[in-house]
Amino acid sequence: MKDIIADVLILGAGPAGLSAAIYASRAGKKTVVLKGQAPSRLEWAHKIENYPGMDGVTGKEMLSSFEAQAVKFGAQIEESDALELALEMNPKMVTTRHSFIMASTVILAMGRGEHKRSVMNEDQYVGLGVSYCATCDGAFFKGKPVVVYGNDHEAFNDAIMLRDLGCEVTLISMNRFEGNQIAKGIKYLHKTQVVSVEGNGMVSSIKVKDAEGDSMIETRALFIIQAMPSGILLKKTPLETSDKDCIHVDRNMHTSIAGVYAAGDMTCGGLQVSISVGEGATAALEALKYLREQASVQ
Numbered sequence: 001m002k003d004i005i006a007d008v009l010i011l012g013a014g015p016a017g018l019s020a021a022i023y024a025s026r027a028g029k030k031t032v033v034l035k036g037q038a039p040s041r042l043e044w045a046h047k048i049e050n051y052p053g054m055d056g057v058t059g060k061e062m063l064s065s066f067e068a069q070a071v072k073f074g075a076q077i078e079e080s081d082a083l084e085l086a087l088e089m090n091p092k093m094v095t096t097r098h099s100f101i102m103a104s105t106v107i108l109a110m111g112r113g114e115h116k117r118s119v120m121n122e123d124q125y126v127g128l129g130v131s132y133c134a135t136c137d138g139a140f141f142k143g144k145p146v147v148v149y150g151n152d153h154e155a156f157n158d159a160i161m162l163r164d165l166g167c168e169v170t171l172i173s174m175n176r177f178e179g180n181q182i183a184k185g186i187k188y189l190h191k192t193q194v195v196s197v198e199g200n201g202m203v204s205s206i207k208v209k210d211a212e213g214d215s216m217i218e219t220r221a222l223f224i225i226q227a228m229p230s231g232i233l234l235k236k237t238p239l240e241t242s243d244k245d246c247i248h249v250d251r252n253m254h255t256s257i258a259g260v261y262a263a264g265d266m267t268c269g270g271l272q273v274s275i276s277v278g279e280g281a282t283a284a285l286e287a288l289k290y291l292r293e294q295a296s297v298q
């Protein structure tokens with residue numbers, strides 16, 4: 001794990017986040033952008049015809065041009081999901097799988113990615129044994145049986161981390177881990193799906209399915225390793241949101257927490273690139289103002 005310090009931390013590398021990054025980095029502030037595993041919604045757009053000056057480009061072309069401009073001014077792009085937010089303290093803290101980030105201001109620009117629930121009862125047990133962050137919650141399960149469910153190197157790395165914490169780890173995957181992704185002290189179940197999570201207040205077991213049928217595995221925790229959707233993150237913060245997980249902002253993109261701003265599809269303000277870019281710019285200008293005010297009272 002590495003420690004990162006930022007003046008402006010931007011969660012999300014879509015049009016809102018990258019527009020904010022251009023303003024913040026061009027103003028000379030240490031600007032870090034977290035680019036999550038789930039793609040920006042703009043990646044799905046095959047042709048954009050309603051953004052001024054870029055008629056007929058693909059969403060991917062537009063994004064790479066935004067990103068190059070932000071990087072040119074010094075923004076640091078970190079490819080990682082935010083997994084845990086502590087926004088009320090000063091500095092604010094954000095945890096990813098690879099880093100602890102301390103920032104004076106935070107701009108939330110994580111879009112409206114949907115969380116595809118793959119496991120029955122998953123919702124019911126979030127925080128009661130279901131976790132998306134081994135770094136954040138692993139230590140609660142020292143010496144206990146835990147399951148890591150995921151298909152890529154992130155799942156493997158988290159399994160190693162939990163093993164090293166002293167957990168009894170089973171790594172379950174729809175794929176097959178091979179070669180340098182096989183490690184001692186980890187039990188592997190390949191080509192296996194986690195069907196449901198069971199318990200009585202806390203997780204006590206999971207039901208899995210493979211070519212031979214269904215079976216139960218006793219466990220105290222299920223770590224689901226996948227992209228972290230913004231809705232789940234927001235639920236764990238005191239930020240004011242609507243029942244559709246739209247963050248409440250004023251017209252200057254201020255959220256209900258000082259020094260924290262939101263922009264783009266997260267505010268449900270229009271769900272368009274040009275609106276996201278405008279909101280990102282406003283959020284960054286307000287973050288810069290906040291930094292100036294903080295500096296003047298110190």
Ligand SMILES: Cc1cc2nc3c(=O)[nH]c(=O)nc-3n(C[C@H](O)[C@H](O)[C@H](O)COP(=O)(O)OP(=O)(O)OC[C@H]3O[C@@H](n4cnc5c(N)ncnc54)[C@H](O)[C@@H]3O)c2cc1C
Pocket residue numbers: 011012013014015016017034035036037038039040041042043044045046047048049050051080081082083109110111112113227228229230233263264265266270271272273274276
């Ligand atoms: C098929 C399609 C076609 C479209 N066509 C148009 C069009 O023609 N014109 C138009 O104006 N708009 C169009 N849109 C809408 C446009 O794409 C969105 O309004 C815009 O992308 C929103 O920008 P955003 O920055 O708010 O979010 P997004 O672009 O969705 O970016 C979200 C970012 O947040 C990151 N993220 C998510 N979770 C986390 C996390 N936990 N930690 C860190 N990062 C995270 C993601 O990786 C991503 O980088 C289209 C959308 C779709 C799906």
